[in-house]
Amino acid sequence: MANPSLLILAGDGIGPEVMAEVKKIIGWFGTKRGVHFDVSEDLVGGCAYDVHGTPLHDDTMAKALQVDAVLLGAVGGPKYDTLDFSVKPERGLLRLRKEMDLFSNLRPAQCFDALADFSSLKRDIVAGLDIVIVRELTSGVYFGEPRGIFPDNEGGRVGVNTQRYTTNEIRRVARSAFELARRRNNKVCSMEKANVMESGILWREEVQWVHDNEYPDVELSHMYADAGAMQLTRWPKQFDVIVTDNLFGDLLSDLAAMLTGSLGMLPSASLGAPAANGRPKALYEPVHGSAPDITGKGLANPIACILSFAMALRYSFDLGDEAARVEAAVEKVLADGLRTADLMGPEGGTPISTTGMGDAIIAAL
Amino acid sequence: MANPSLLILAGDGIGPEVMAEVKKIIGWFGTKRGVHFDVSEDLVGGCAYDVHGTPLHDDTMAKALQVDAVLLGAVGGPKYDTLDFSVKPERGLLRLRKEMDLFSNLRPAQCFDALADFSSLKRDIVAGLDIVIVRELTSGVYFGEPRGIFPDNEGGRVGVNTQRYTTNEIRRVARSAFELARRRNNKVCSMEKANVMESGILWREEVQWVHDNEYPDVELSHMYADAGAMQLTRWPKQFDVIVTDNLFGDLLSDLAAMLTGSLGMLPSASLGAPAANGRPKALYEPVHGSAPDITGKGLANPIACILSFAMALRYSFDLGDEAARVEAAVEKVLADGLRTADLMGPEGGTPISTTGMGDAIIAAL
Numbered sequence A, B: 001m002a003n004p005s006l007l008i009l010a011g012d013g014i015g016p017e018v019m020a021e022v023k024k025i026i027g028w029f030g031t032k033r034g035v036h037f038d039v040s041e042d043l044v045g046g047c048a049y050d051v052h053g054t055p056l057h058d059d060t061m062a063k064a065l066q067v068d069a070v071l072l073g074a075v076g077g078p079k080y081d082t083l084d085f086s087v088k089p090e091r092g093l094l095r096l097r098k099e100m101d102l103f104s105n106l107r108p109a110q111c112f113d114a115l116a117d118f119s120s121l122k123r124d125i126v127a128g129l130d131i132v133i134v135r136e137l138t139s140g141v142y143f144g145e146p147r148g149i150f151p152d153n154e155g156g157r158v159g160v161n162t163q164r165y166t167t168n169e170i171r172r173v174a175r176s177a178f179e180l181a182r183r184r185n186n187k188v189c190s191m192e193k194a195n196v197m198e199s200g201i202l203w204r205e206e207v208q209w210v211h212d213n214e215y216p217d218v219e220l221s222h223m224y225a226d227a228g229a230m231q232l233t234r235w236p237k238q239f240d241v242i243v244t245d246n247l248f249g250d251l252l253s254d255l256a257a258m259l260t261g262s263l264g265m266l267p268s269a270s271l272g273a274p275a276a277n278g279r280p281k282a283l284y285e286p287v288h289g290s291a292p293d294i295t296g297k298g299l300a301n302p303i304a305c306i307l308s309f310a311m312a313l314r315y316s317f318d319l320g321d322e323a324a325r326v327e328a329a330v331e332k333v334l335a336d337g338l339r340t341a342d343l344m345g346p347e348g349g350t351p352i353s354t355t356g357m358g359d360a361i362i363a364a365l
């Protein structure tokens, strides 16, 4: 049988730096565990624009559709801020999500005990926090038509976007949230603004339908998204799995990530429907951005990207034990006090560079 | 000259309880300060539905358009959860906002020193916090057409809402944010998702235009709304005035409110363009909701509603000194250790009922 295939799109900013550490880990799995991947690499974001004049070349898109999983670093940077909307680095990422049909974006917000003091929230509020936001990723206001900027009838302009969700779009992401909840604490909270948006009413009804007909064993609650933002801030441990739409998910998952205090630690998985070989189309990426301010200085924390690879092991390759091995190695180096710059707090620790952290994790594996 | 006129819409849940305390304060201003108001009262929300079959009767709407300011308590409750969208209590509030054209919603998030420990955030992150979110309140996805739930072409349904902002809508709320900033720390941060939404691009361009042409002296920055949610959580004191659209403002202002840890303390003002008499159309209401769980128990904190009246004194009646008097009285009773149930923390305090709090504030006036 052929090795599973991985496409690495390291992207911009610190993307290539953190991805270099992931490549070491992939190499380690080949030599030490006999777990081999066919790895190819390509460009996405600003670096793709620099070469091709587009943030995602059609050939890269085609490759992404063929491989078993894509690993992405980060896209964007000040150099590209003035580019036209249609060729901005983000468009590359959005095209990948849309054409790979990655409708279910899993964003764990997990607070590592060794790092709980990094949070702006009180220790008891966040220590041990372990929730997942399931964000719909291929529809809603991100992709709805009509959209654009048009002349208005007062001599000015009008900016238009369309929030749009169908029964099927809602049901499939709801299913993925219920499935995930069954493997966790069996609790889903769905968030929308059904009090002001019809698309929110449909969201609520369809999530309830999937629950009642297919997952009656999972505990389901509904919350308005504004109350959700409040409750995430007040007492995030009340949640297990949160399911929400693309735009609310964008804000709420960033909020949840920030609760943990250590963005440099958080991975994400974007999953589609199973392909012919039974594997879901999948893209894995750290939650953090391209961090242009620290690019090229050896300061970046590679852990989020490494944990994204661990998610790939679990969700794409059914290698949950190997994923747990990576996660345990990360916990070990943290417990040993090794800290990249972003993790250096008042209580100290051993400062370590991006590559040093990668090496330490391999040593711990 | 006729007395300024006030329409009180106490609404549902704890609305009437907290408004009763405001009425005492209004009475005190008449007898002790010679500041008289012509006060009328009417129904909004569920209680209006119970009587009229609509959450806002046309006569009430007409009155609201005539008075100098509206004071609103809260709307909604479990009893009304299953009502049709078009007659839900919230629709009454949304109709008031829209027909009074209250485009600028000021939501201060202020952390009272005596209460800083109530926050789920660390004391140093929130103590002394004093920011204002200026939320656009009459447009965007709350009101954009087309909207509704329709059959889709897969045998299911599709929920549609439209985000829509014109040049003028953006400019007028931007102006109100810049005006406010000039009276504060002269800093505005505008939030949108210009990286994924054309309406966000227009928002950013028009806010920048108003800045460059009319308020070049105010410091202006732009932030994506997801990053904004993060930064509010990480270090909220970096902000002074935040200006954002209706939907982002809904989430971000609730988040900001929760940072302070004491929702029962937070007022809001919704302002329109100046009427013929120079006064802006205005509605004042506490940020908290109708709190059905504590209704009728004397547990509600009337301070948010009382501070909303103080905002009315300042913004509608140019009585900034009288407003400051009310605010000082509130700080005094807090410093004296008087606490409604929501403010009772581990460090104790003197428990006091809704009416007790109102009386104490009057005594302190």
Ligand SMILES: CC(C)[C@H](C(=O)O)[C@@H](O)C(=O)O
Binding pocket: A090, A093, A094, A250, B195, B196, B226
């Ligand atoms: C980069 C941007 C387009 C993206 C989004 O808005 O989805 C990012 O914020 C994210 O959450 O992955």
Ligand SMILES: CC(C)[C@H](C(=O)O)[C@@H](O)C(=O)O
Binding pocket: A195, A196, A226, B090, B093, B094, B250
């Ligand atoms: C009650 C509801 C319609 C309202 C809103 O969404 O605007 C509320 O959440 C608010 O923020 O005032």
